[in-house]
Amino acid sequence: MKKLLSILGAVGLTVSGASSVIACNTHKSDTPNPEPSKDKRIITKLSSWTNLRPLLFDSKDYQSLTVDNLVNTIANQLPLDETNKVVVKDGTFTNINITDGKVTNGTVTVSVLRNDKPIVDSTSGKSEFKVYFQTNQIKNARELATEINQKAPNSLTKLSEIKINFNGTQLPLGMILNLIPTFVKLSDLPTKIPTSFDAADPDQKKWNDFVTKLESLPGGILDLSFDTEIPLSGAIKLKVAGNVREIINAIAPDLIHFHNFLVAQKANEHDNLALLLVQYLFEAPTDINGDGFSAINKDKTDLKTNLDNLLCDILQPWQNSAGEVYSVAEPLKLSILSLPVKWDSADDSGFIPKGINLKKFGVDNILRELVTNLMNRNVTEPIKITINNIPIIGKISFDLNLNSIIGDNIMPTMLKNSGYDSAIVDSNNFQMLAGTLNFEIQKDGSDTWTTTTSIDDILSSDVKNIRMKVTGMQFKVIAKDDANANFTTDANLDTEFDIDLSSANLV
Numbered sequence: 253m254k255k256l257l258s259i260l261g262a263v264g265l266t267v268s269g270a271s272s273v274i275a276c277n278t279h280k281s282d283t284p285n286p287e288p289s290k291d292k293r294i295i296t297k298l299s300s301w302t303n304l305r306p307l308l309f310d311s312k313d314y315q316s317l318t319v320d321n322l323v324n325t326i327a328n329q330l331p332l333d334e335t336n337k338v339v340v341k342d343g344t345f346t347n348i349n350i351t352d353g354k355v356t357n358g359t360v361t362v363s364v365l366r367n368d369k370p371i372v373d374s375t376s377g378k379s380e381f382k383v384y385f386q387t388n389q390i391k392n393a394r395e396l397a398t399e400i401n402q403k404a405p406n407s408l409t410k411l412s413e414i415k416i417n418f419n420g421t422q423l424p425l426g427m428i429l430n431l432i433p434t435f436v437k438l439s440d441l442p443t444k445i446p447t448s449f450d451a452a453d454p455d456q457k458k459w460n461d462f463v464t465k466l467e468s469l470p471g472g473i474l475d476l477s478f479d480t481e482i483p484l485s486g487a488i489k490l491k492v493a494g495n496v497r498e499i500i501n502a503i504a505p506d507l508i509h510f511h512n513f514l515v516a517q518k519a520n521e522h523d524n525l526a527l528l529l530v531q532y533l534f535e536a537p538t539d540i541n542g543d544g545f546s547a548i549n550k551d552k553t554d555l556k557t558n559l560d561n562l563l564c565d566i567l568q569p570w571q572n573s574a575g576e577v578y579s580v581a582e583p584l585k586l587s588i589l590s591l592p593v594k595w596d597s598a599d600d601s602g603f604i605p606k607g608i609n610l611k612k613f614g615v616d617n618i619l620r621e622l623v624t625n626l627m628n629r630n631v632t633e634p635i636k637i638t639i640n641n642i643p644i645i646g647k648i649s650f651d652l653n654l655n656s657i658i659g660d661n662i663m664p665t666m667l668k669n670s671g672y673d674s675a676i677v678d679s680n681n682f683q684m685l686a687g688t689l690n691f692e693i694q695k696d697g698s699d700t701w702t703t704t705t706s707i708d709d710i711l712s713s714d715v716k717n718i719r720m721k722v723t724g725m726q727f728k729v730i731a732k733d734d735a736n737a738n739f740t741t742d743a744n745l746d747t748e749f750d751i752d753l754s755s756a757n758l759v
Contacts, residue, residue: 291371293331294364298381299373306357306384314387315736319345322360326383330364337365341380348386353739355394357384389731392676397729397739399672404725404745409666411526412752420471429525430757436465438511438758445505445544447573459504466500474500484588484650493585502583505548505570506562512540514759520696525753527710527718530623533559534616534711547573552596557616564595567610613639622652623707629689631655631722655684663727666747680729686743687725693718720749 301307309325311317319340327338344361361382363370370379412426423431446456466474479493500507513532522528534557539546548561549571555561564570567586569578586593591608598607618639625635634651659682667677692701693709694717701719704710710718725745731737 290331290333291366294336294371295373295381297330298326298362298364298383301383301385303357303384306386308386308388308391310733311387311389312733313736314348314390314734317347317358319360322358322383322385323362325385326362332364335367337368339363339365339370344382348390350390350737350739353394353397355386355390357386359384387734387737389679389734389737392679393729393731393737394739396667396672396676396680397727397741400667400727400729400745401742403670403672404741404747407670407747408750409670409747410750410752412750412754414665414669425753429753432469433757435468435470436462438507438514440465441508441511443508443512443541443543445508445548445572447544449572449576449578459508463497463500484648488588488648491585491587494583498580499566499583502570502578502580503562503565505545506558506565509540509543509545509558511759512543514755516540518755518759522716523755524717524751525755525758526751527715528755531711531713531715533557533562534620534707537561544573550575554596554611559616559619560595560611563610563615567593567595568597620707623710624705626654626689627691627704627706629654631658631684631687631689654689655687658682658687658722659684659727666749679732681732683728683730685726685728685740687722690721690723691718692721718751720751722747722749 307326307329309329311321322345323338323340327336330336330338332338339362341361341363344359346359348358349356359382361380363380365371372379410426412429413424415422415424416428440458440462442455442458442462444455446453446459448456451457451460463474474497475495477493477495480491482490482492484490510529510532513535514528517523517528537545537555537558537560545561549555549564550573551571552564555564565578566584567582569581569583571577582592588608591605592598593608593610596609596611598609599605600607600609600612618637622635622637629635631654634653636649636651638647638649663682663684664677668674691704691710693704693715694701695712696714696716709715723746724743725741725747726743727741727745729739729741
């Protein structure tokens with residue numbers, strides 16, 4: 253008995269607290285006494301949802317929240333049992349409000365009943381608790397918009413620091429370029445285009461050895477095959493299929509020639525890989541150090557640029573200087589409206605053609621115009637692209653929406669690479685409301701950056717560096733799960749994109 257009394261004495265304060273709850277209510281009950289420790293946890297939780305630290309929960313439309321939604325949400329986050337019930341005080345529910353980007357938390361006053369009696373805070377004597385609430389969608393979207401306002405002005409993103417998946421691991425592009433030579437080096441390529449497909453030909457043998465080394469690349473990339481569709485305009489889709497090994501072998505002369513181009517540019521102290529690639533593609537096909545590039549595809553008289561030659565080689569078999577052709581008829585399979593796309597070998601004659609020939613489209617001219625249109629560009633205005641001479645339908649016209657490309661693809665990647673929380677970035681969409689895109693170049697003998705006005709500025713042989721700037725940016729951050737939870741960033745945000753991939757380790 254003494255032992256029992258000592259235990260009761262030890263918990264006397266708690267029992268007294270519970271007794272005061274009962275005493276403050278004239279209601280009598282034959283049910284067991286409330287559990288004071290659980291009541292305290294409930295009260296502590298209710299009291300924790302303040303204006304600075306509101307109750308957070310998911311919602312697909314915060315504007316449509318009801319009292320019942322809040323009752324269920326609150327009940328699910330409290331340690332309740334079958335004796336408990338959450339009751340809302342009439343007229344106290346006020347929903348969340350967003351005005352001009354400012355969030356006012358929602359509020360509701362509630363009581364929690366145990367056996368139909370309200371539990372009472374023994375310290376304050378309160379049995380009603382004001383709960384502040386907000387949705388995760390609003391919180392995340394607002395925090396991200398605020399962070400962009402703080403970090404975006406005059407920010408710098410380097411292309412070499414952009415992370416992509418490399419054998420299951422997210423690695424920066426610059427690191428990947430530095431890793432590739434540990435598996436295979438472009439210097440392992442022959443310096444001359446093979447004049448025979450016979451393995452006894454020394455240049456063909458060196459090419460075969462190069463391809464064998466590519467097999468050591470992680471992920472077995474060389475043996476990957478793909479088959480996909482890309483929407484173009486309305487119901488029109490471009491079907492793309494192929495095998496990586498077959499494509500690599502198909503562009504053997506182009507890879508050898510491009511490597512020779514990089515080596516020649518290294519002597520000029522030019523190593524900006526992205527810039528050099530653009531300059532190479534739009535250059536007229538000529539030999540470099542007698543590599544024999546001008547002797548391939550001799551029956552093609554309409555290959556005006558290295559880009560034309562690449563497209564020809566990748567869509568149909570390339571022809572060496574001896575007149576032999578690569579064994580794979582369709583290295584890269586393209587089709588539109590079930591019509592195969594070739595460089596010039598498709599049968600596009602007659603009222604109902606059996607194929608499409610790219611040489612008739614002037615692809616290099618289309619791309620020249622596209623690149624020039626990107627310069628000093630208001631990104632909210634779409635670029636209209638028209639491809640003529642399409643069999644049956646005549647032409648295809650479609651809009652290239654830069655704000656969608658930047659908002660859907662570029663912006664999330666840049667934010668995550670700049671240290672923004674990946675989960676929060678992935679939970680929101682981005683709409684670009686304003687911004688002007690510009691390219692700037694540096695020339696030999698100068699550190700001054702000048703703004704380009706056409707692609708010819710970039711293609712000049714004395715250009716050594718290039719970067720991209722977007723000025724006057726403004727975004728709308730929109731929660732993916734609740735489009736009404738959206739916030740507009742400050743206007744006139746500026747950012748710089750340094751296109752800094754180097755060819756130094758590749759040659």
